[in-house]
Structures are given as structure tokens and as C-alpha cells.
Amino acid sequence: MIGHILEKAREYGAYDIRTIDPRKINVYQWVRMKCQFGCPIYNNNYTCPPNVPELDKVREFFSEYRKGILIELRGLETLDDQKKVQKIILRLERDCFLDGYHKAFGIAAGPCHLCKSCKAINGRPCNDMGRRPSLESLGVDVYELANSSGFPLTPVKRKDEEYKSYGLLLLE
Numbered sequence: 341m342i343g344h345i346l347e348k349a350r351e352y353g354a355y356d357i358r359t360i361d362p363r364k365i366n367v368y369q370w371v372r373m374k375c376q377f378g379c380p381i382y383n384n385n386y387t388c389p390p391n392v393p394e395l396d397k398v399r400e401f402f403s404e405y406r407k408g409i410l411i412e413l414r415g416l417e418t419l420d421d422q423k424k425v426q427k428i429i430l431r432l433e434r435d436c437f438l439d440g441y442h443k444a445f446g447i448a449a450g451p452c453h454l455c456k457s458c459k460a461i462n463g464r465p466c467n468d469m470g471r472r473p474s475l476e477s478l479g480v481d482v483y484e485l486a487n488s489s490g491f492p493l494t495p496v497k498r499k500d501e502e503y504k505s506y507g508l509l510l511l512e
């Protein structure tokens with residue numbers, strides 16, 4: 341099954357995948373603080389704080405899964421590239437659901453980019469089926485998650501450095 345997901349992930353544009361145990365994902369308050377203080381998207385997107393569950397609910401949520409897949413994308417340059425991770429993770433979620441993983445739930449790093457401008461900005465409701473919380477909004481340290489899963493990741497310091505992004509697919 342993992343080989344099949346890797347094949348699909350690569351077909352959709354991912355670089356590689358790693359299997360992880362979602363029960364071992366750490367959830368941190370400091371990540372929330374960075375969302376709330378220092379990010380312009382705070383309260384401007386329905387997939388970012390404060391429009392997401394409290395951290396105790398997030399911990400409970402991760403504890404309900406025992407298998408997950410982390411996907412890595414490389415060579416991202418523009419915002420359009422950044423949107424790819426959400427699209428890929430949603431396609432994989434659907435594939436896995438249809439393959440019998442009925443609990444499949446995809447979470448991309450970064451806010452939802454499905455609309456040009458998120459309806460949260462004007463307080464209009466969103467009922468888009470592709471809306472999922474961002475990894476950071478759930479208190480996940482993406483650097484820690486990537487590195488502990490075998491994807492070396494450090495902050496990008498220069499414009500000519502390779503930019504990577506990640507998506508988490510919770511399976512069962």
C-alpha cells in the first residue's frame with residue numbers, strides 16, 4: 341500500500357514520502373503563539389487560528405491514528421507552487437479513502453489557498469469540502485516533524501536556496 345501511495349504522490353508532484361506514527365507528533369503552544377503574534381494570516385483564513393480546534397482536541401485527534409504519511413515537495417518558488425502541497429494531499433486523501441482508509445485526513449503546511457482570497461477576511465462562511473487545518477495551526481513544529489521523519493529541514497536563509505514544503509496524510 342505504501343508503495344502505491346508513493347507512486348501516486350510522485351505522479352502528483354511530491355518528491356518523497358515517509359511513514360510516521362501520528363501518536364508521536366508533538367503539539368506545542370509556542371507554535372500557536374507564533375501564529376497569533378507575527379503571522380499576517382492570523383484570523384484571516386479558516387484553516388488558521390483562531391478558527392481551529394484547541395490544542396487538547398488536536399492531541400486527542402492525533403492519538404486516534406496509528407499510521408500516517410508525510411510527503412515532501414521540493415523546488416518550490418512561487419505561491420502557486422506552495423498551493424501544490426494542499427492539492428496533492430487532498431488528492432491522496434481521496435485516493436486512500438477510496439482504497440479503504442475511511443479515516444484518511446490530509447493536512448498541508450501553510451494556510452488554505454483554494455480561494456484567491458479567504459472568505460474569513462470578510463466573515464463570509466466557508467463550506468468548501470477541501471478545507472483542512474494547516475499543520476502549523478495544529479501546533480505542529482514542521483521542522484521537528486520533518487527532521488524526525490528523515491527529511492532534513494532547516495530555515496531557508498537565501499533566495500537561491502531550495503524551498504521545501506510538507507503535507508501530512510493521516511491514514512488509520
Ligand code: SF4
Nearest residue numbers: 452455458459466468
Ligand atoms: S476554501 Fe476558500 S474560504 Fe475556505 S478556508 Fe480555503 S481559502 Fe478560505
